[in-house]
Amino acid sequence: MEPVRIGIIGVGLIGKHHIQQYSAIEGVEIAAVCDINEQEARKTAEQYQISSVYSDYRQMLARDDLTAVDVCLHNNLHAEATIAALQAGKHVYCEKPIAGTYRDGLTMVEMAQECGKMLHIQLGTLYRNETKAAKTLIDAGKLGKLYHARSTGFRRRGRPFVDGYGSRMFTRKEFANGGALLDMGVYHIAQLLYLLGMPEVARISGKLYQEMDMDPKRREESGFDVEESGMGFVRFAGGVSMDIIEAWSLHLDGFEGSSISGSQGGIRLPAYSDIHPKSAFSYHTTICDMDFDSTLDLNAMSERRHRLNPDEDAYDSSSKHWVAALQGRVGLLPTAEIALKTMLISEGIYLSSRLDREVAADEVAELSYLTAEKEI
Template sequence: MRKIRIGIIGVGLIGKSHLHNYSSIPGAEIVAVCDINGEEAQRVAEKYDIPHVYTDFRELLKRDDIEAVDVCLHNNFHAPVTIAALEADKHVYCEKPIAGTYFDGKRMVDAANETGKHLHIQLATLYKKETKAAKTLIEEGKLGKIYHARSNGFRRRGRPFVDGYGTKAFTRKDTATGGALIDMGVYHIAQMLYLLDLPTPTRISGKVYQEMEMDPIRRQESGFDVEELALGFVKFEKGITLDIMEAWSVHLGGMEGSSIIGSLGGLRLPDFQKGGELTYHTTVCDIDMDSKFNLDAADYRWHTLRENADAYDSSQHHWIAALQGRVDLLPTAEIALKTMLISEGIYLSDARGEEVAVDELIEKSQSTSVLM
């Protein structure tokens, strides 16, 4: 397999996770890392035996021996760094969400189209066994005409920083734009959009909350000004609808996984945090039937019999395989852009207290990007 030479921009929590994943992917070669924290960048480079270290991403982009960069920064830094990388003739893999707003995400997609370079967004749920199985069942017509889907995400009490995990950058609009909807919801909404074959949204309504008790010292230190719970309802063209419930923190003992329903059958996916099984629900001979699948056995067969099955093992496996020319890149940038459009629509609907039209939302979306 052809070696893909990569530069990593940002070596915080996400950057370290990406580096760990690359270490097990044949063909991925990390040439350089960059972080404004030079000491940490040097420490990470030594751990992973990476030869070049930078504190200014612009200097990293000058290297002509780097084919692609991986942007592992907070949301509002995504657009300027990604666009600069694309214009420097690099392919770009960017951490989710695509950006802080639809406006900035659209700028990224436009830049990729203009430069002819690949833009890939980290959407981990697309590569799960249950997603691949659900996509197969839908394409084989087992659900019939699909008309509604539900996007669910649950944490009992898992707000970043204030509940012990992650940094305070996740909890402030100036770096993250939003909370649970942007941090976790992107995975589940994107998964539903992918399975629904990227329908076009027309109207969006929503409400966001921050109501649960919080350690007062952590609240003050974090500057926590984003939502812990987001609710939404989306109307698409051709009569399809999607409802959304995404919780960082909520007084419930659990929540069912996302689901899709059609005229001939329905699917319920496992809970993203706790796991579980993919189940199929239909009627046979006028008898209601609930069934499940042996996804481990299916996954084994896929990897044994299908060419390039490994290219769909993870977002990073897919990225490397696409750059090697083994598979076509999934439309993750387009999926992520529509996901951001829906998220921004929920925030605008909450602010106005009414349903919003997508055409108006696109017109009003503004940049929140910050240049490092």
Template structure:
């Protein structure tokens, strides 16, 4: 298989994470990197041995030897740069969330379709051993008819910048658009939507909070105006429901892992709290006895990689992307899943603003572009 030649736009924390992933993939070649920070750009290019550097992403897009562009920028920059890249004839891999607003994300997806290019969004949880196990159980009818899922994400005090890590831009609506829901909730919500086979949203009810005390100096510097706790309840047209609780900061010692329940069985996803790991588990009844089970996911993953063709293409988001560009596998509908995830998050914000349940049509009609000028 030929190598896939990639141009990276944004060499910050997330960009370096992507570069580390690509370094593990022999069929990926990073030929160019772009960033406004010339000092950081030079450092990254030297560290990762990237031959070409740019401070203007439009110059990078003019290259005719690049197959795909990887966009690693703040949320409200995703749409304009992704759209420009697609129109320049490049496939695009975009960091999560897909965009800062539903209307921006939809334009990205529509443009990809119009241009006949692939649009992939970083939803790393889709490639976990737990997601693969859950999908196998669901596909083999071990849960039966699904009817409710719960998305839970816990940090005791893990707000970017104000709690000691990350940059202040994560905390500003004008740049990030959202807080805990956009930063971490996107992983769990998208994971569950994927496993539910993308049911159509009908109504959304939600509430957001910013209540836990934070360092006053860092609050002032960061302009912190996003949620540290997001709550939601979603009804889907086929009777399925979802509830959401995503925390950057809360005075509790743990949350249980996310879950999926059906009329034949249920799944609990792992939780990692204060160094304590609760494993993936399956729950059902056998011979009128309630049963709780765990699995050797590592052994199952090993067998899949040894016995199934192209199994390496599902080992990570980047590996899946490269395999899809090579034509070895069909790209998972990550852009569609990411867009529906964004619709739910935006619905929670609208419900919080209006203090009532909202319909999916209300969310879509009220969505406004938050794309920053580039």
């Protein structure tokens, strides 16, 4: 099989992480890297033995030997680079969130369809063992009728830059267009949408906060104008609901993990927190009028699946799934559609908080905008 030749757009922290992931996958060649910081691009190319370096991604897209490109830019730059790559005949893997706005994301999805190319969004939670176990139970009907989900994510004090790590670009609407919801919440909301079967969003309400103390100098340097925590409630068509709480920073000692409730059973997913160790996956049901709380050896489940399914490795991570799809080994999961619906919910929370009322999904879509046409 010919190697899959990939070009990387953006060699910051995320771009380097993607390169490292590809380096562990057989049949992949990173053929080129591109960054407006040409010095950093050349340094990265030398480190990972990549032959070609560009400072203008459009020059890289003119190559006819690239199968796909990987977009690792700030949120508000995703749409422009992705659309250009699709129009150049390349499949595209894009870092989460799908874009800075719902309208940007929708344009990306529509362009991929128009060009007949694959668009894949990095949603790492879809490949976790607990997600696979939960989906297996749900698909087998062990939860019965699903009716409510809870999406949670917690950091004690983990705001980018102002709390001592990461880039100030994460904290400014100019580049990111959002804070905790678009950085962390994307993973948890997308995971639950996938498990719920992608129900249609009907109405959204929410509230954003930036209340905790910050180092004054860091606040000024960062231009911090996004939320450090966001809360929301979503009503889906068919009666399913979801509540959301996502915090970069909060005076508590952690949250319980995300969960799904059904008429015949419920699932608790592990909590991901910088305070407490990871909690366990658990399944809850009633059998013969007795209430059962069950745990599962996820590692044993994964090992058995790898022994029985020759393509199980294609679901070990987002990057492995992408390469397997490019190789034609498996069909691509609908990550672009999941990410787009996640963006609709996130933008709905932003709009609801701004208007101080519940908003309809159609209203969110109508008021969304292309970042290229509007100053943030």
